[in-house]
Amino acid sequence: MSRTELNRQLHLVRRPAEKITPLDFRLVEAPVVNPGEGQILVRQKWLSIDPYLRERMNDAKSYLPPQPLDEVMAGGGAGEVVQSKHPEIAVGDQVIGLGGWQLFATMNGAAVARADTAQAPLAAFLGAAGMPGITAWYGLRKIIAPKGGETIVVSAASGSVGGVAGQLAKLSGCRVVGIAGGDIKCRYVVDELGFDACVDHRAGDFDAQLAAATPAGIDGCFENVGGVVLDAVMRRLNPFARVAVSGLISGGYDGQPVPIADANMFSTARVRMEGFIVSDHRELWPEARAELAGLIASKRLKYRESIATGLESAPGALIDVLEGRNFGKQLVELP
């Protein structure tokens, strides 16, 4: 690589009012920054397009710092190391890290993880073996901690988090019931991912269908929707049920209030509801990533991807995610 090779980047140039548009971003060409001591240069091949990016675009108090204007849009990516000044990373290694929306990312070597592409394709380390999969793994294993024979409900079941959560619960010997929007997603959850049942939250008799699908009540819920879906689940919780909350998207990504209709179940059924953010638990990522990649290798963990092509497609891909048009993990491929 020559020192003068150009990088291509997308910068956030204004804070979106409510819905984001491609005009909130600008394509910028800039010289590639050669790595300093301990750093690496990665030619990114995949960008991970995730809902949480929307919240970063606001200039509001959150668990994440706001995305600065006129800088590279932050976000996860995967690619190949093309220069290394880090002793444990070699040129040619496949890595994942927070490279941002650009072709070439100069990163601290300590901040990336190596992807074992003998187990799973590189892009899977952004999805089922990446942050969404690890989110599912943490919520299911560390908060719900299901026992065989329990009934576990997973909301947004066809998504890249929910799909993994439900499959892990199946592997733990549970009855697993998904909740998803529409017949196509429900069919996918049952027919391809192997859930025992899936209930369409758009159905007029959703409560009755949920009851029919959970005849022994609900022992655990992997929740990332909230609102009437969570309320219906709450009413069917068994004593000592656990609800893992990985984000309540029914409030929208602009954080509208998400009420819970009745908290009495907390005391009468001794319910534990626990929110989590997977980035708080990085010490567990290597264990989770290795297990998930192994399950992919042995074909016991399935997933879908929606792939957009080219850096310029990233804003549109994010809008698709926020408006629910994608099916499976949304990626941008950078040829």
Place this chain on the structure above:
Amino acid sequence: MSRTELNRQLHLVRRPAEKITPLDFRLVEAPVVNPGEGQILVRQKWLSIDPYLRERMNDAKSYLPPQPLDEVMAGGGAGEVVQSKHPEIAVGDQVIGLGGWQLFATMNGAAVARADTAQAPLAAFLGAAGMPGITAWYGLRKIIAPKGGETIVVSAASGSVGGVAGQLAKLSGCRVVGIAGGDIKCRYVVDELGFDACVDHRAGDFDAQLAAATPAGIDGCFENVGGVVLDAVMRRLNPFARVAVSGLISGGYDGQPVPIADANMFSTARVRMEGFIVSDHRELWPEARAELAGLIASKRLKYRESIATGLESAPGALIDVLEGRNFGKQLVELP
């Protein structure tokens, strides 16, 4: 004691429609039942009048079986053993157990606990060293598990549960803020129980007062009210805050829904909210009871009692509790 000595009992004779009245009970005289093998006969001296009794009077699904009609009203009591056919319990022992609303209770010896009256008065084993105190102990120690320097909020702070919870949090080195109704209760919480502050939930500027009393946010909440009080607390929760829910009385004892205004804090602040019922954890009661009695003996744990006299006063005392007229642990003394 002669075999023919008469027992006096209160029976529930009808299910209260909404509010209970003394007419829901009947005073019954019946022969004392002599204890069989493994049983003891207790002359009760104190009845414990607790909110949960109201729920038992309904014929509804709950964590407790309904109180049968035309039988002795169930409930906790304390008294002296007057006959024993249990090898480890002697005549003259002071015990607590579920003796019900009657002078003489024939109980299984294995179902009572001995009260160490060298540490605390017998009645205290129904209050600060009894179920309310152990409820406070469990929620604070096992769910909130506060660290020194954290800010802990206790709702219903002047009550027999909240008062103990706050004092235990103080002993753990926390800043403790009570929430109570009215100036008299708030003064008691601060001046007598030693909380750092107390906020009157009836005040028009409750939210602002709560914010002023919790300048560093809230790390833990011992909650048994719910509704707007809990909503205000939720808005001030720090990351990784814990909310122990020991009953949500704002819904009334007839179980009206208690909404939570916004569940977004679960994920953004990684909140854990956990309901509990202290009777699920009887294996911990001896440890908790001994610690609480020791704190009473060393005058580090304070409490108040409201004492009504005579078996006939029990229904009125329960109505007082349900309508919030008592101050401190409500007892009925049986002279």
